[in-house]
Amino acid sequence: MRFLLVAICASFLTGCGALPGQGPTAITITSEDIEGDAIRSQYALINVDRKAVNAIHAYRPELFSKSFRKVPGGSRSSRLGIGDRLVVTIWEAAPEGLFSTPDGKQVSVPVVVDENGYIFIPYAGRIRVAGLSVEGVRAGIQERLKGKAIEPQVLVVVEGNESSGVVVVGDVNKPGQYTMSVRGMRLLEAVARAGGSRQATYETVVTVKRGRGAGTARLVDLIEYPENNIWLVPGDNILLTHKPRTFSAFGAVKSTQLVPFKTESVTLAEGLAQVGGLKDFFADAAGIFLFRYEDRALVRKLKGPSADKFTSNRVPVVYKLNLRQAEAFFLARSLEMRDKDIIYVANHPTAEFGKFLQIIGPLLSNVNTANALITD
Structure with a gap:
């Protein structure tokens, strides 16, 4: 009987590589092979530390107003x-x-x-x-x-001043056409005159269509970055759209799901908490990953000259956080999530062995029961 048990165990150990898993393990993700794959696949792998978090906080993204920087100021509206x-x-x-x-x-x-x-x-x-x-x-x-x-x-x-009208439509309380005063009109003023957004500002996207050009920004960004509160010109069309922000969580977390933002800002620590935290016996605390796209200018601040290999203005980035270090918990509180972010928690290298024990547990119990019957 014991010989049979040993044979069965050996066969299971041989097949451990075929056991189901929730994704790659952390030891695979941080290997040199993956670093090489990052070069070939055109994505950046960045360790989350204090320097990286400070650089992310200090970075000022390309402003929405840049799309309209050639437009003159409010004096334009005084033309008949x-x-x-x-x-x-x-x-x-x-x-x-x-x-x-x-x-x-x-x-x-x-x-x-x-x-x-x-x-x-x-x-x-x-x-x-x-x-x-x-x-x-x-x-x-x-x-x-x-x-x-x-x-x-x-x-x-x-x-x-009928010729100096702008149109405001979408998720506003009073859509319609609004005329400018002689001094001109800024974007936020037009939204206010239309009764404001029907949804939360951080869930509302503003699109300004001017001729063949257009620009889009979150409504809250018009306040956070005053430069985005552009001067309007006659004929501008303004659309407010309700677009809730979400993030996804995969891997060794207790709840794999798509999670909506319930507040204006959500940190990585809060995002992990909202999916129930790490899964016991499976998660590798050193393998917390955040996937997102970043501006190439920010990637250059984080990676230095090695970021010059990226040709696109939007670069796929993988941030890695090691929660086995005490400071990482403070860093997780400081790193804010963004719309469409993906959290991935890697499996611990011993997770496969844990699955193996779960599978053979009933078998061991049956063998012990059989041995007791034979002894009796």
Whole structure:
């Protein structure tokens, strides 16, 4: 009987490599072969230490505003366009002037910029105003009236700046078209005038479409990075979309799942806690991995000149954390998760032997029972 047990054990030990697993072990992931594979596969393998965490915190990502950096500031909105409604008031120095009335020495003329960009003022004729500032229109009308009116003085007031409208749609409380004031309008102001987002700011994505170009950012990033709160220009289309952030957890964790962000920020330590932590008897505490894409500029700060081999602006990065070191727990509290991150916890090298013991446990029990019966 004992000989039979030894034979069975030997056969099981021979087949341990075929036992089911939850993924590669940590000892495989950190081997030189994997380092070589990182070069061939164009991804970076980075150990999480204090220097790496500080570099990640200090790095300033490429700003959303960069897509619109050639756009002028708020003065652009003061230019008049088709459909704008104006009130032109003309004063004269004598009561017998062209525009004098029994009630006074001035008259107010409401006008609308026509489809060709012109307005009509009596005795001044048709004047092209599209693309001009309010002051430019005022000076132009006054110049046209010289020699016709008695020392004319002109005031131009914009009643409706219809040509300087932007459209805000999507997950906002009051979608619609909103006109700019003379001083212009920033992106956050347009969102506020549309009633704000219906969802949490960290779950809302803002897309600005301008001509053939476009830019996208999280709504919360407009506040965190003030440069992203760009000046709008007439004709901009703004879309707010609800896009909850998630991360995935695989390997030797107690719950393999897709996890939504429940707060604005989630650290790696909190992410591990949300999936139940490491799986007993299987997880290798030295093999905690975080997969994500990083800007090439950040990878260069972390890897130095060796990062020059990456040609893409977005580089796949694998961060490795060793929880067998006490400092790693503080580092895990400092490293914030991002949307679509993947946490992988590697199996411990002895996990396969643990599975083997679980399989032969019932067999050993049966053999002991048989030996007891034979002895009796």
